[in-house]
Amino acid sequence: MGKRLGLTGNEAVAYAVKQADVDVIAAYPITPQTVIVERLSEYVANGELDAAFVPVESEHSALSTVVGAAATGARVFTATCSQGLALMWEILYIASALRLPIVMSIAARALSAPINIHCDYSDVMGTRDAGWITLFAENVQEAYDNIVQAFRIAEDPEVLLPVMCVHDGFILSHCLEVVEVLEDEQVRNFLPRRDRPNVLDPSKPITLGPVGLPDSYMEFKRQQDEAMKVAYRKVKEVGKLFGELSGRYYDVVHAFGVEDADVVAVCMGSAAGTTRYVARKLREKGLKVGVLKIRMFRPFPKNEVRELLKGAKLVIAMDRATSLGGAGHPLQMELATTFYTWRQKPLIMSVVYGLGGRDLTPMDIERMFNIALEYAKKGEVPEEALWLGLRE
Amino acid sequence: MSCLGSWKEMPIATLIPEPGNSVKYKTGSWRAGFKPVIDHSKCVKCLMCWIYCPEPAIVRKEDDSVEINYDYCKGCGICAKVCPRGAIQMVPER
Ligand code: SF4
Ligand code: SF4
Numbered sequence: 001m002g003k004r005l006g007l008t009g010n011e012a013v014a015y016a017v018k019q020a021d022v023d024v025i026a027a028y029p030i031t032p033q034t035v036i037v038e039r040l041s042e043y044v045a046n047g048e049l050d051a052a053f054v055p056v057e058s059e060h061s062a063l064s065t066v067v068g069a070a071a072t073g074a075r076v077f078t079a080t081c082s083q084g085l086a087l088m089w090e091i092l093y094i095a096s097a098l099r100l101p102i103v104m105s106i107a108a109r110a111l112s113a114p115i116n117i118h119c120d121y122s123d124v125m126g127t128r129d130a131g132w133i134t135l136f137a138e139n140v141q142e143a144y145d146n147i148v149q150a151f152r153i154a155e156d157p158e159v160l161l162p163v164m165c166v167h168d169g170f171i172l173s174h175c176l177e178v179v180e181v182l183e184d185e186q187v188r189n190f191l192p193r194r195d196r197p198n199v200l201d202p203s204k205p206i207t208l209g210p211v212g213l214p215d216s217y218m219e220f221k222r223q224q225d226e227a228m229k230v231a232y233r234k235v236k237e238v239g240k241l242f243g244e245l246s247g248r249y250y251d252v253v254h255a256f257g258v259e260d261a262d263v264v265a266v267c268m269g270s271a272a273g274t275t276r277y278v279a280r281k282l283r284e285k286g287l288k289v290g291v292l293k294i295r296m297f298r299p300f301p302k303n304e305v306r307e308l309l310k311g312a313k314l315v316i317a318m319d320r321a322t323s324l325g326g327a328g329h330p331l332q333m334e335l336a337t338t339f340y341t342w343r344q345k346p347l348i349m350s351v352v353y354g355l356g357g358r359d360l361t362p363m364d365i366e367r368m369f370n371i372a373l374e375y376a377k378k379g380e381v382p383e384e385a386l387w388l389g390l391r392e
Numbered sequence: 393m394s395c396l397g398s399w400k401e402m403p404i405a406t407l408i409p410e411p412g413n414s415v416k417y418k419t420g421s422w423r424a425g426f427k428p429v430i431d432h433s434k435c436v437k438c439l440m441c442w443i444y445c446p447e448p449a450i451v452r453k454e455d456d457s458v459e460i461n462y463d464y465c466k467g468c469g470i471c472a473k474v475c476p477r478g479a480i481q482m483v484p485e486r
Binding site for chain 2: 097098099100160197198205206207208209210212215216218219220222223226227
């Protein structure tokens with residue numbers, strides 16, 4: 001068994017990045033991610049980590065810097081959230097299209113306005129189509145474990161895509177938990193340095209990021225789509241290998257009580273723990289409810305979702321972000337597409353919760369399950385989303 | 393349609409593995425109906441057209457006289473505009 005340390009989510013991320021022996025870090029502080037950057041600058045300053053730390057003037061520059069550094073073959077890291085992630089937006093697409101194995105940590109935070117520093121996924125959901133592999137952590141241990149796995153996934157020669165590791169702002173970023181960490185040696189062995197074709201080297205000149213007009217653009221996008229399909233498989237493989245190393249096995253989803261459940265709540269991040277807690281209590285009373293946690297949001301784990309939810313009458317899509325004016329909210333739309341393109345189609349009930357850090361209480365979740373069980377009995381769902389915890 | 397082949401065969405990451413191959417990209421096909429023609433009797437070899445042409449389409453020769461390489465000339469008409477002697481005319485093609 002590895003060492004046990006008391007770490008906050010942000011500290012756990014920084015610790016994992018240090019162990020990953022990154023070469024270049026460029027980041028700009030933003031609440032609630034700041035501690036990650038602070039810790040890493042300390043590690044570099046006191047010689048624990050031999051890396052270039054670039055204190056940039058904005059997040060746009062932070063991601064641009066790691067794009068440039070990754071293009072020279074360096075192992076790189078950055079971190080941000082909310083407005084900072086929004087400011088990175090145009091570079092997100094460049095990072096993935098240039099197939100650079102960048103690892104970025106996001107301490108998920110709501111987007112302004114109104115100004116809010118607390119957790120929701122409006123920042124991350126804005127990157128849905130940017131071509132990044134996206135992993136969500138449920139707790140601090142997972143935040144640490146995801147970062148270690150992220151480098152291995154990103155740098156896989158068949159993948160070569162950037163990975164975004166999300167942990168909930170404040171709920172996890174500032175919450176102290178006991179974390180079991182690997183030895184430095186173990187992490188280094190788990191993350192061997194590998195060659196890749198998209199490295200700038202003056203002795204072997206290549207062009208990276210040229211124009212790609214109508215005669216080539218589509219082909220590059222199709223390649224990225226294919227890389228995502230490979231990534232789906234690789235995230236599962238790496239989760240297993242990581243399990244053999246640490247005893248903590250990972251899959252792209254985590255299921256609780258779904259086998260016999262009439263109603264299954266689908267959620268991401270720290271909400272999964274609370275939702276499971278309530279589901280367990282309700283199951284003790286004989287109610288057939290379950291929980292499916294989505295760990296990997298991109299690529300979306302369609303196969304597992306279909307397989308594990310095939311017996312459910314009603315699926316609750318718990319969205320911590322909105323798609324204002326959309327046909328549904330982000331997770332709801334993923335689930336709807338996942339099932340509509342398949343043979344079985346459970347009812348999908350939309351729930352919006354936790355925006356701007358609004359607390360998700362066990363009472364709210366119990367109410368949500370009870371409403372869902374009623375609808376499951378009737379065989380229908382409401383047209384509008386249920387906004388949990390909202391003052392009506 | 394393209395010499396690049398299937399997406400499965402193309403290099404990934406938008407990268408071009410061979411340096412200096414932009415000469416293979418013939419921008420001459422972009423011309424939309426007009427091409428520049430030089431009247432050498434008016435030309436004073438000032439090389440304004442050579443400096444302003446955005447493509448490698450004005451070819452400068454040993455004696456500083458100029459010629460147009462229609463493989464790369466995209467027909468923008470800048471050369472005709474900047475020529476101080478009115479030596480270049482944009483004429484309809486075909
Ligand atoms: S028309 Fe434009 S591209 Fe063609 S020779 Fe003149 S300046 Fe160059
Ligand atoms: S700009 Fe006119 S005069 Fe000058 S070199 Fe070109 S064609 Fe001759």
